Amino acid sequence: MENLPALFSDLALILVTAGLTTVIFKWLKQPVVLGYIIAGFLIGPNFDWFPVIKDHTSVETWSEIGMVFMLFGIGLEFSFKKLKKVGGTVGITALTELVTMCVVGFLLGKALGWTQMDCIFLGAMLSISSTTIIAKAFDDMKLHREKFSGNVIGELVVEDLEAVLLMVILSTLAVSKSFDGMQLVSSMLKLGFFLLVWFVGGIFLVPTVLRWARKFMSEETLTVFSVGLCFMMVVLANLAGFSSALGAFIMGSILAETLEAEAIHKLTTPIKNLFGAIFFVSVGMMVDPQILVNYWWQILIVTLVLLIFKPLSNVIGRLIAGLGLKQAMQGGFCFSQIGEFSFIIATLGLNYGVIDEFLYPIIVSVSIITTFITPYAIKSAVPSYQWVTKHFPEGWLNRLENSDSGIKVKSGKKVNMGSFLARQFKNIVIYLAIIIAVILIGFFASSFIMKYVPRPWSSAIGTALSLVLVSPFLWAMGFKHTLADTTHKLMEVSKFNKSLIRFVFVLRFVIVAVISYSVIQHFLNNLFWERLNVGSPWYHWINIGFALVFTVLLRVLSPAMKFYKHIEDRFLDNLNKRQSMQVFTIPEILQENCHLQKMTLSPDSDYSGKLIKDTDFRDNYNVSVVSVERGKQLFELPKSDFQLFPYDKITFVGHEDHLRLLLSKVEVFDEQLIQEHEDSEVDLYKVEVRPQSPYVGVALMDSGLAEKLDAMVIAIERDGHFILNPSARITFQPADLVWFVAQKDKAEFLMNYNPDTIPNTQP
């Protein structure tokens, strides 16, 4: 018969085995990831008593797709704004941990006598914790409400970003095969440039396209479209020389800023789960038991180092960031494992062929062991804290003790020179990146024209095209700032300010001139001028002249450049789209203390069906309801006798900690996906009305069936006809066959109580 691709049987094997092992691991209350790895181990080439995979290339491709989808998923949950908000403390902690672990890992590798590259990769792999496993542990142990959990989740977000950066650095290292500082810096610059361009371009284009298409988006088109965008970015990233993981992450984080983010997340999760399963299974397939036996002591040492140094560095990071000792220890102890990112990094190393084969199984086994230990490590945080307080000198402890920052007040923001310069610098960098990107696009477009149009004309067209394309951005770079109010105010403050600001403006002007010159020079080069018989020293001057004229023209055209404002507004609008889902934005001064959060009321929540005044939102959580969204309606500032329905989207205002506590009460999740229903006690019965029955001639509404016996008459069979859902006024007649729904005991009571109405069982 028709030939089945080998991939089909491979998929059957992988998924069925994975399904069984994961269920078993869930039964054993272990993370699902371990189940996948064991499944992979079983069907891998190193395990004899089981069928093996046949189409290796395809499975590998699928597992790469799994990696792409996982990073896409992480990107979707990532948000630059969230990052900015958690910023300070979390950044310090994450950085401390990253640097310490990289160094410790590197040194450990050296001590074990591994190669330079192996050591670097080991350091990188040990520095990244597993988001999924920590999140899973929190779920299992119901720690969501603890104060430190918010902090930990924030740090995991930072770690995700670090991991992506690490991957880029490692790829660069892997290609150059040596630790070349210069190259690293240039590749970081390149990364920065591309990140900026993609993110800015993405935020400008994708939500704009989606906004138009929103009316025509069904679940199907949205799935296809978003997965397509993800792969497009993967291809783009690859063309620019970055890993596919980075591309997927970027597209995820761009889509995270759109209104569609949640829907996309929901739709791509099953796809991610499917391919992700294949990724983890193929991780397991690479474990060779022989290597584990040979390297058992290295595994042990790496595990021990990880278990000691990772939490330690994290706790220290937290202490540096100014947290209390207890919180620091509770938070830090969560980070005692490595997970999916380490696999991804290891895969990267293997793909480039820079790390040794044995490193992979070692890392996987370390990950397995530490994953097992994680819940116990988290549980041991409080006892360890108590032990530390008992055994350490008082003086030390006091210094470490809770420096919980009180509510800070930052009313009224002042504009000073420092922030002015910082902003100027930021703007210059962003504009520069955009301008370079646009010019590259212009060059690319012109190269097409060059093919079809003869020489001198094509150069002229190319120049014009590129300059027109880039002009709004050049204008913004050169002259937009001159219009701002605050700068004028600043200039009035002091003479020094004035000259400094002047200098910045001149600098921006010069940059514009230089860029214009280099664009013109690119097209109108000596070949072009030779055609026109203009000699060598002259055309440089002509080009410079053109550039200056163009720059001045830009300045003159300022009023016409208003449309640049549109572009910028659109961009900012897109950037803040998701925030605008909120009822209003909290002013910056209040942001420290007061947050808005939208929660969907679960049907299982105690609050479902309650009036607002009967809830304890204000008393126990010190939060208020700002608005309620229900279907297409929006109720703002609902009154206290407003009734909350399940699936209402309620926006609360309150302190972050309180909101987090409340969240678990409002959004209640069922532990079990599918529930078997308790058996219903009602059933359908029929009874014949005998001529002697007291019900003869009685109307249905007067019969008391509904009120006294909770019975519902659904049909009366009379003269071979059915009267469906009879009206309340119908009267019973002899020989009617009455069909009714009732509970068993009540039905029996009804059928037996009255001797005249007997159960109708015989034909």
Add this chain to the structure above:
Amino acid sequence: MESIPELFSDLALILVTAGVTTVLFKWLKQPLVLGYIIAGLLIGPYFPWFPIVRDHESVEIWSEIGMVFLLFAIGLEFSFKKLKKQAGTVGITALTELVSMCFIGYLLGKVMGWSQMDSIFLGAMLSMSSTTIIAKAFEDLKMKGEKFTGSVIGVLVVEDLAAILMMVILSTMSVSAALDGKELMMSVLKLVFFLLVWYVGGVFLIPTILKWARKFMSEETLTVFSVGLCFFMVWLANKAGFSSALGAFIMGSILAETLEAEMIHKLTTPIKNLFGAVFFVSVGMMVNPQVLVDFWWQILVITIVVVVLKSLSSGVGMLLSGDNLHNSVRAGMCFGQIGEFSFIIATVGMSFGVIDDFLYPIIVSVSIITTFLTPYMIKAGEPMFHWIERKVPESWTSFFANKEKSIKEKSGNTVTMRTFVLNQLKTAILYAAILLALTLVFFSVYTPIENHQIRPYLDIIALAISLLITSPFLWALGFKHDLDAETEKMVKTNKANRRMVWILYAVRFVATWFITSYIFRHFLDDDFWRTINVQMDDVIMAIVASLTFLLLLRGLSPAMKWYERIESRFLENMNKRESMNSFIVPEVLQENFALAKMPLSPQSHYAGLRIRDCDFRNSYNASVVSVDRADEIIDLPKKDLMLFPSDEITFIGTEEQLARLKPLVEVEDDVLIKERPHSNVDIHKIVLDEGNRLVGVTLRESDFRNAYTAMVIAIERDDNFMLNPDASTLFQKGDTIWYVASEEKAQELVRCMMAKQ
């Protein structure tokens, strides 16, 4: 840098192009499928101004996976019970249409001078309508509630089944490359046998496993598990020599009987959409515009045939099944297109290399044109009916006119001898199939070894194991005559009946005997008897031995009670999903009554109403039997129960009325993501200067809440924030009050304050 697989860029190309074209087609209010096909055309090898797919092999595998998922999803929505309920009317319609279209297609092919095979495939392809396109059109035209749509959907279900059958037949024919009646018979029998075994085995095993695993299932594991099962069945089907589409369909329909069905459907839909998109795009990629130009008149002819004759034959089918003219015309007009199944059949033909290359693009273009026409055809149904009514003589129309069946009365299910015999035969065939399947498994597992020393022992052990495992089914086939009281009475009273029953029992016993002997004979063959020095014919020995065994089994009848447990487990699994309902509507009432469970969507205007205030009874003659809310079930709710959004309400009423009610209860949003209604409240602040009238007033006494519908969320005092201040808080001089209010109220408030100063 790291080189990515070519598949990545192909996927990017396919999906982005498909995304853009589908959105464009939605904008033009055309079905998505057309968008996919156009995307395929653009990126196909015949369209020069566009990049093309590079890794053809992988994309092909993906499109095959797409086909698997499409059929898996169809299976998930398929239900044997639903089919059984509608069987009569719907079956006649579907059969009329299928047979006439197959025939017409074949003739058409012949007339156009195509080869035998091409003509047969053409017939098959023309006979299949497109479920997705019709369903889509109903949705777009908001016709879901209309009565005739129910029958149309029913016919489509039958067609799905017929398509599966047709694919098997066509595959067999392709292999033998000729229309061989005997071989066809064999392959259909084989299909039925495997279907039976898989279905019975699947319904027994899978829900049992899921029942155990239910506690540990998350969305992730369920996704992985169900997709795994799907591929497992695809693999099994392939081993048995059937197409992967069949395997996927079977697993879908097995899972459809589990409690998880809905969840699996929800979880696999995005995956199906993704791979399905690749499938449809790759259909488009196979269209060669040159072929279209060369064959334009064939395309035209086939299109006209599809549009005219397909509608006509299904309309006639509806009339034959006893529906009235109005419904028949409107339903018939829905079927004037071909769709995904035709592609699948064409793909089957292509992969066997039995049809010519030009057939594929022709079919695809016919499908495109007819798909495009479908919504207009459906809309034209009503005018068409009026036209027919006017043009056709009165006597004809009155012949076809409304013979709407009055509600039939069939109270009291009398058991006749006929139903008894039928039941007996049905069970006998079922048991025989299970036994055959089991014996086949044993035979293939056990291969006798050469060693004569231990061989007899091994033979006997194998035999014992086989008999042990098959014994419950052997017992059931041979001796389990469950006679209910009524039949027994009939048998006692009538001599002819008694004879009939005895004959049936005898047949079952002989069949059992035969199978048992077969097993004995297989394990204890000539060699065996020779080794233990018994000079007897192995066949006779087997017959004798099996007879003894069966008599022993008969004696063990009381011990066989545990077989009943297997059977009841099976029946329980089978009815699992139905048991989600509060009770089962007895067969007598099924003609008239149906239970339907509908989730109440938040957009429905019933959300938040009390049952008393709803018009269920008055307008729809339906009653609420129970309400499922989160974890509890409220049976027979009182009149003053308030219906919450997302309650699952079970209604009882006639099928048509419930169908009319459904769109009002389950309101679906047209737009997936809405931009939020613009909110006009914002956060404002007010600073209390000296002499403000609020100074010294408590929050409760101030009229923020009542006069201005404003909410105070914070008070800033001495560089401290009081969040959500208590109602008894006293305002002081110098406080900054942050409050939320609408723009105009805030202005009013500020104006008021100014005035008071």
